[in-house]
Amino acid sequence: MSTRRTFIRQTGALGALGMLGTPTLAGSGFRESPQSASSSSRWPDGSRLVVSVSMQFESGGQPDNAESPFPQNMLPGFRDLPAATWYEYGYQEGIPRMLDNWDELGIKVTSHMVGAAVLKNPDLAKEIVTRGHEAAAHGMNWRSQYSMTYPEEKAFVREGADAIRKVTGFNPVGYNANWLRRGDNTLKILKELGFKYHIDDLSRDEPFITRVEGQNFAVVPYTLRCNDILLIEGKNFSADQFAQQVRAEFDQFYKEGATRRRQLSISFHDRIGGTPQMVKVTHDLIRYMQQHEGVTFKRKDEIAEVILSEP
Template identity: 70%
Template sequence: MSSRRDFIKKTGLIGIAGIVQPLNVFASSPKLNGHVHYKKENTKWADGSRLVVSVSMQFEAGGQPVNAESPFPQNMQKGFVDLPGETWYQYGYKEGIPRMLDNWDKLGIKVTSHMVGSAVLKNPALAKEIVERGHEAAAHGMDWTTEYSMPYETEKKFIKDGADAIKKVTGFTPIGYNANWLRRGANTLEILQELGFKYHIDDLSRDEPFLVKVKGKEFAVVPYTIRCNDIVLIEGKNFSADQFIRQVKMEFDQLYQESEKKRRQMSISFHDRIGGTPQMVAATTEIINYIKQHKEISFKRKDEIAQMAYDEKSVIREF
């Protein structure tokens, strides 16, 4: 098997191998995917920011199925309801979202709230308040039903019913979508395009927004995260609040460093019954204030980020 040094000799790069780091030698001539149109490197978005921060606030509590996953052992006997588990979800709309809404106002930022339709119908005043306080209402399905296995028309109705519930209660027309656990199906993007949506977030492949083509038209992707996500870290891995702070700060520091040479997006996600606890709101405050100390960053709702992608000629187009 040829060694890397043999490769360098054969390609005539040995003369510079000693003075240039190996990564730089190859990074200068990437092999382009014929189906991906790479943008020219720009360091700033149109608003002057080089790093845009996107915060999600999931509004799911109240729309969960009976005996949904909770911090309690999943050993309920058939025919009985997990009553303490129900109260864990109730915390999301009784305490969690109200506390987060006050904190967003205190911090002076606007977020995107991914709303489950049945949760909105159960707590309409709270859903309306989210929009009235300047936050984006994005669709998150009608309930927690598995979506990726649905037939086309069934899924279309499922998505539309959830969006219609949001529109009816809040007056806000959702243009963004998030499937349950990001698990969209093969038809989801076509359905979203057909229903008039402008973007989805069920993608972890980049640290900046990009465009794909759906049914012959451009469609925006505003990448999500499971790295800076309270349901994964706090609930799923039992991180403490201070561990969460450190992880998110480390993510920001790296992306901010990269943003000296190219535009970046950072995503942070909070769920009503987790991110709305006192310790996590305190952690959020520390994180946001830390980020705000840096220059050329902006906080934007995901509908705003999607529009930036449509407006920016040099954004990545994966088609």
């Protein structure tokens, strides 16, 4: 049986698509470039599959009574103290444990940092960068920015990035909105503030280029399928079930990687992915991946540089 790609080539559908031109997305301030539609390219460094790990640094920046495993039944005017300790676990235990795991595995990750969390735990934020990981921006706090006015949103993004820059000395070039919910102005604001990429996109399994104000801007897709907050907290997966799902995704991507560019994204949150059982299964999972020829681990700023440097 021929593959979908072979079928498209044989029927000339690819050429027909090219005649349609590239669509402009109304109200978004950007459009896809022609080269972003290509799925047949390979990684220029010869990688068969690139794995990109996210480590969300959010705890300490959450509002009072933020969503937690505890029932959302607190009376008005009271603070959910046990829930606050659940978040505290993220910076007391979770991130330090994950950092040791990344070192032992010999990989570097991207840490999406909430500005308020960085200011509350500056030494930990600095340690993440000192140990060779990328600091990416994740807003100043947990506010949703899609409903902000243009000036409000720009100040919000700038404040969060400035907190990272001031504390760690790292200049963030990547961005992740709260629950990926950017607004119509977000990409234009990111471009104006010197960012190079964002991750708030689930449309593809490879990075691509979009046009923002007439210039190239990178999209390094995120994941919900391999995301601990969705699977562990949202769907009550066990650590083993999480690892099984990610491994299945890896196996399929590795197969596809023989003929096309593939990126496997995995996301861990400080108070979830940093628990002992999650770190253990993650260690075993990544060792499994490292046994496969042509698998490389890249930070998201590295991935963005790869595709921005291509013709």
